[in-house]
Amino acid sequence: MKKIYQNVFGGNSGFIGLALLSLLIMVVLPLSLDIFRLNLVGKYLTYAFVAVGLVFLWGNSGVLSLGQGIFFGLGGYCMAMFLKLEASSPENTKIQSTPGIPDFMDWNQITHLPAFWAPFKSFPFTLLAVIAVPTVLAFILGTAMFKRRVGGVYFAVITQAVALILSLGIDGNQGITGGRNGITDLRTLLGWDIRTTSAQYKLYFLTCILLLVCILVSRYVLSTRIGRVLLAMRDREDRVRFSGYDVASFKVFTFCMSAAMSGIGGALFVLQVGFISPSLVGIVPSIEMVIFAAVGGKMSLLGAVYGTLLVNTGKSLFSENFPQLWLFFMGGLFIAVVMFFPNGLAGLWVTLQERLAMAKQRRQTRQREIPDDGLEAPEIAKSGGEQI
Amino acid sequence: MIISQPILAYTPSEIWSILVMQGFSGLSLFSVLLLMALGLAIIFGQMGVVNLAHGEFMALGAYMVYLCSEITTDHFPAFAPYYFLIAIVVAFVVTALVGIFVEWSMIRFLYKRPLDTLLATWGLSLIMQQAFRSIFGAREVTPTLPEWLMGSFKVTSSIDIPINGVFVMGLSLLLTGGVALYMFKSRAGLHMRATVQNRQMSGAVGINTGVVDRMTFALGCGIAGVAGAAFTTIGSTGPDSGSRYIVDTFLVVVFGGSGSMLGTIASAFGIAQAQSISEFFLEGTMGKVATLSFIVFILMLRPKGLFPSKVRA
Numbered sequence: 236m237k238k239i240y241q242n243v244f245g246g247n248s249g250f251i252g253l254a255l256l257s258l259l260i261m262v263v264l265p266l267s268l269d270i271f272r273l274n275l276v277g278k279y280l281t282y283a284f285v286a287v288g289l290v291f292l293w294g295n296s297g298v299l300s301l302g303q304g305i306f307f308g309l310g311g312y313c314m315a316m317f318l319k320l321e322a323s324s325p326e327n328t329k330i331q332s333t334p335g336i337p338d339f340m341d342w343n344q345i346t347h348l349p350a351f352w353a354p355f356k357s358f359p360f361t362l363l364a365v366i367a368v369p370t371v372l373a374f375i376l377g378t379a380m381f382k383r384r385v386g387g388v389y390f391a392v393i394t395q396a397v398a399l400i401l402s403l404g405i406d407g408n409q410g411i412t413g414g415r416n417g418i419t420d421l422r423t424l425l426g427w428d429i430r431t432t433s434a435q436y437k438l439y440f441l442t443c444i445l446l447l448v449c450i451l452v453s454r455y456v457l458s459t460r461i462g463r464v465l466l467a468m469r470d471r472e473d474r475v476r477f478s479g480y481d482v483a484s485f486k487v488f489t490f491c492m493s494a495a496m497s498g499i500g501g502a503l504f505v506l507q508v509g510f511i512s513p514s515l516v517g518i519v520p521s522i523e524m525v526i527f528a529a530v531g532g533k534m535s536l537l538g539a540v541y542g543t544l545l546v547n548t549g550k551s552l553f554s555e556n557f558p559q560l561w562l563f564f565m566g567g568l569f570i571a572v573v574m575f576f577p578n579g580l581a582g583l584w585v586t587l588q589e590r591l592a593m594a595k596q597r598r599q600t601r602q603r604e605i606p607d608d609g610l611e612a613p614e615i616a617k618s619g620g621e622q623i
Numbered sequence: 624m625i626i627s628q629p630i631l632a633y634t635p636s637e638i639w640s641i642l643v644m645q646g647f648s649g650l651s652l653f654s655v656l657l658l659m660a661l662g663l664a665i666i667f668g669q670m671g672v673v674n675l676a677h678g679e680f681m682a683l684g685a686y687m688v689y690l691c692s693e694i695t696t697d698h699f700p701a702f703a704p705y706y707f708l709i710a711i712v713v714a715f716v717v718t719a720l721v722g723i724f725v726e727w728s729m730i731r732f733l734y735k736r737p738l739d740t741l742l743a744t745w746g747l748s749l750i751m752q753q754a755f756r757s758i759f760g761a762r763e764v765t766p767t768l769p770e771w772l773m774g775s776f777k778v779t780s781s782i783d784i785p786i787n788g789v790f791v792m793g794l795s796l797l798l799t800g801g802v803a804l805y806m807f808k809s810r811a812g813l814h815m816r817a818t819v820q821n822r823q824m825s826g827a828v829g830i831n832t833g834v835v836d837r838m839t840f841a842l843g844c845g846i847a848g849v850a851g852a853a854f855t856t857i858g859s860t861g862p863d864s865g866s867r868y869i870v871d872t873f874l875v876v877v878f879g880g881s882g883s884m885l886g887t888i889a890s891a892f893g894i895a896q897a898q899s900i901s902e903f904f905l906e907g908t909m910g911k912v913a914t915l916s917f918i919v920f921i922l923m924l925r926p927k928g929l930f931p932s933k934v935r936a
Binding site for chain 1: 671673729732733736737738739740741742743745746747748749750751752753754756757870873874877906908909911912915916918919922923924926
């Protein structure tokens, strides 16, 4: 029991951090925000899945992927295909020339459901696909690249290219993917209307719980020996390789895990927001998700959630009030985080803790010095004070 | 764009003439890609700096030409036929100066952290995009081109070769030659290659590696500016024109094998031909998708690109 507490919750400090985060997202925010704003927060929290995956992948294993939007999008598209098929039952689509297929297919003169859509009529299959499709793609990409020791910048550029390919590919095949508009007008999940207020509350809490589960799983993995190898690999890849570890397999594992988390995030995004489009798959969202993780601190799983919430809140505040300034702010944020706060918010928090601890220590030593040195003690204290 | 048909619908002679025609258009795409990739081949290939703002430097060059064209038509209309050549120089100088500033204020602190340069320069690209939008407006702009750049040569009754395409092609060849001369025949180029190969040793024999870095970065940015200037003869310029090309540009450099000039030229040629031929048989975006997928596939088999450099990292 104690071991689980240490490994999964990260001991006392880890548990307190997690408790504070759950308090914020599950009690404070739902009580203080109206459903419109809470829905927005829910949307941001689905991005946090990607950010948590990136902390795992980038901060702890040293692999920067600029294509996490791919996996977010694939998870989202899997869920959206299921919801779209449910929304386009033959009764709902009587007016189409081919009833029973999604409306955008009908507009593009497609008369039967493409084969890859058919399995998405089943809900269990969809749930499986939300995780499996991103994971399998990550496995293929990861195996191909890591086994040939492609890493660092090359990996980043290639994942970025894959993100571009996927978004262009979805965009270009309007008949079978919905094209640029994406898959829209999603209504019910197994007959349950997802657009009502109560459904939105439920989905919000589902998102929170799954996010916390993802964080706990990541923490557990990082606390095991795998986690130690990952960290060692980030700092000294060659040395780990020469010690006999198969570095590529560990990298593939983290890449798949982060892809799976992103996929879950994408599916929850679709459930809460009610659409998905190629603009969520491409290059720009993929890089923005990296900055969420960077702002929170690329080593901190909890920091990633705070970073995501903060950047997105900033984004909506700026774009509502000063739309021209938004890109300046975002660009400045990228530069500032990289140049001045490489460990993000979590890094600031650690520095603050260290400062406090040092100040406390200094105070204690000073107090101890007073009785020892008698009359001269105030002088020492004074000079110490000047140094501060 | 001609409506695409299945490949079997053409006779062999038709396919041949399609290949020739698309080959010509591929040549002009080749010079475009080469112009874009040259600057990046220096900044990324030689220095290892992942400059995601490269596209914005191109856009900056294009905006400089626009600015020159506006000034000329407003104040010196008599000068209109010649301004374009001056504008190219202006584009080079301004982007190179901005490059020096960026290197001095940002990049030089990040040489040891390539992934961080990637994020920082992405931030820079966002700032530059918004700056373009605030200064020049969100709409795309086109400079007034001099008369001699318009029109086309008539080779035969059915084949027209546009002059601006030839101009871009000539400029890209000229620039490639110039860069090759600079890198392999000049003293500054020698210093640059020495610094890339062994920084400490170069410092020890008296090369100021900090200055070399700054000049190399500035040169790469300046070339991007010239590329942008050349683009104004083909298309219009908007605040986000640069970001549309950035992935292609990186792929050209990576596919060629970073650090190899020859590789960059070869990969620009290959990608351009593949794209223009596949675009004929598939619909527009799908041609690009097919080309990009093919490149990514090849890169997975040959991660170091076509011509891997033998320089020790």
